Amino acid sequence: MNIDWALVGYNTLVVVLLILVATGAIPVLSGAFSFIAIPFSAVKNHYRKAAPYLPRVSIVLPAWNEGAVIGESIDRLMALEYPPECLRVYVVDDASTDNTPDVVLAKAAAYPGQVFHLRRDKGGEGKAHTLNHGIRVVLQDDWMEALLIMDADVIYLPESLRKMTRHLADPKVGAVSAYIREGSADKNYLTRYIGVEYILSQPAGRRAQNVLGAQACLAGGAQLHTRENLLAIGGQIDTTSLAEDTITTFETQLRGREVVFEPLAIVHAEEPGQIAALWKQRLRWARGNVSVTAKYKKIWFRPSKVHKLGTWSFGIVWFSIWLLPVAMVTSSIGLLGLLLLHSQLAVIVFRALWIIAAMSFVFTLALAAQLDRKLSSNAWREVLTFPGIISMFVMLTAFFPRLTEVDLPGLFGWHLTASGLFFITLAIYIWIPFSMVGAWLAREVESTWIGPFLSPLLIYLVGYGSLLCAITFDSYIKELRHADAKWDKTVKTGRVVV
Amino acid sequence: MSEVDPRHPSAEFIQRELDRDRKREWYLVPKAIFAVVIVVLLVVVRQLYFA
Numbered sequence: 026m027n028i029d030w031a032l033v034g035y036n037t038l039v040v041v042l043l044i045l046v047a048t049g050a051i052p053v054l055s056g057a058f059s060f061i062a063i064p065f066s067a068v069k070n071h072y073r074k075a076a077p078y079l080p081r082v083s084i085v086l087p088a089w090n091e092g093a094v095i096g097e098s099i100d101r102l103m104a105l106e107y108p109p110e111c112l113r114v115y116v117v118d119d120a121s122t123d124n125t126p127d128v129v130l131a132k133a134a135a136y137p138g139q140v141f142h143l144r145r146d147k148g149g150e151g152k153a154h155t156l157n158h159g160i161r162v163v164l165q166d167d168w169m170e171a172l173l174i175m176d177a178d179v180i181y182l183p184e185s186l187r188k189m190t191r192h193l194a195d196p197k198v199g200a201v202s203a204y205i206r207e208g209s210a211d212k213n214y215l216t217r218y219i220g221v222e223y224i225l226s227q228p229a230g231r232r233a234q235n236v237l238g239a240q241a242c243l244a245g246g247a248q249l250h251t252r253e254n255l256l257a258i259g260g261q262i263d264t265t266s267l268a269e270d271t272i273t274t275f276e277t278q279l280r281g282r283e284v285v286f287e288p289l290a291i292v293h294a295e296e297p298g299q300i301a302a303l304w305k306q307r308l309r310w311a312r313g314n315v316s317v318t319a320k321y322k323k324i325w326f327r328p329s330k331v332h333k334l335g336t337w338s339f340g341i342v343w344f345s346i347w348l349l350p351v352a353m354v355t356s357s358i359g360l361l362g363l364l365l366l367h368s369q370l371a372v373i374v375f376r377a378l379w380i381i382a383a384m385s386f387v388f389t390l391a392l393a394a395q396l397d398r399k400l401s402s403n404a405w406r407e408v409l410t411f412p413g414i415i416s417m418f419v420m421l422t423a424f425f426p427r428l429t430e431v432d433l434p435g436l437f438g439w440h441l442t443a444s445g446l447f448f449i450t451l452a453i454y455i456w457i458p459f460s461m462v463g464a465w466l467a468r469e470v471e472s473t474w475i476g477p478f479l480s481p482l483l484i485y486l487v488g489y490g491s492l493l494c495a496i497t498f499d500s501y502i503k504e505l506r507h508a509d510a511k512w513d514k515t516v517k518t519g520r521v522v523v
Numbered sequence: 524m525s526e527v528d529p530r531h532p533s534a535e536f537i538q539r540e541l542d543r544d545r546k547r548e549w550y551l552v553p554k555a556i557f558a559v560v561i562v563v564l565l566v567v568v569r570q571l572y573f574a
Contacts, residue, residue, distance in 0.1 A: 072548070077535075107530065187540075387562050391558035392558035
């Protein structure tokens, strides 16, 4: 028997390239799968196990140079629709050098027995250290039944705490998280994109995680723990990682306690209006997730009777987000390889991949936009361009090939030659990795004279998703280089409004 | 506890709010159907005009 080794090699190469292309479909399908779970929240939610419950809540509020915002934050906490005799606020002043101590001490005098000023003489060690200082104090007596961890700049809507505590009536629940909603007064293109991202990740994504039974992360600015849960996870927050919120979430669930996301408990937060600040914040989160992935390497894809962090559905969702930049690159390499091999498969696979992406994009954004209509209507441009205008063109090319290859050029009297079509196809196939370069460029030019115009334009063109992927990619590089992982506080200026 | 004092919500008030919020989750079904309909419309347009 004669074996045509050239043919075998060719076919093997095609199969390898197909597998590479398929890696790009995994995050897309994973996202669609999560969103398909959302309507099942109608029948699978925690409300039936919740009950009226108003425990004594200690609020630990870390503060470093928050003089501009801390006073109003305390006033709003004291005005929550919650029995004031069941509320105590502990402001942990992380060696502030501004007027934070004066503001907090004035509030402590205004709300005697309810507001407390705790001072750390050595600051700058990170949020977890600051929180632990406050947690040690509240655990010294038996008053506290539930602990609320929040940020100094966030604003809780009046009913939000009450909507969170009702879930703690179920003894199986260890912690509850709220919906952190972008609430800057002076919104720009970036804060609107963040607002859309937060709809996708919280009332959409975390609601889906409620249905699937495992939560990836409690919001750092709004996490409510039972005293029992806090003690069970060691009575303190992990200080070894940049992802202390995620570790707290995992530790809670690993001990068999549920973590519930409450979409109707709304907390407004100020988010970065500059790419550089967002990059710094998200790089911290992304690097934290790298360490979380390694720390819990023994739980992935290993179903357990105690928790659901080891389910395949949760694992695929977790790794799809974490490895999205890798999938984007490998998928493009696969498509490029198929194109260069002149395989007819290239066109078929490209269309299949991008049609799936287009359908998933339309479904997820159409559903998410309805979950927070007010925010979505104010950010309709960002909703429509979330994947980027160029990626939308790529989707159009896959979905309606005649439109972009014949009809649109025909409007200008153009006719694409075979080589012209090849180069356009080539550009489309390798676009996704380059979109991350575009996002990086948007950050680089931001502080130049042309930045105020060019940075938003670039982000609209390449997409906010590509910006997040570029940051995740940067986190891989930083981790591989073992770059210094210090805790950088995101600067807040008191721009948040209700 | 008084029903009208927002700082001291009664158990009945919280239970009503809870029941209302639980029912609100059912609105997710038509919202998801609406999103699916938009996707189906896209597919129909593709099949009718660009197939």
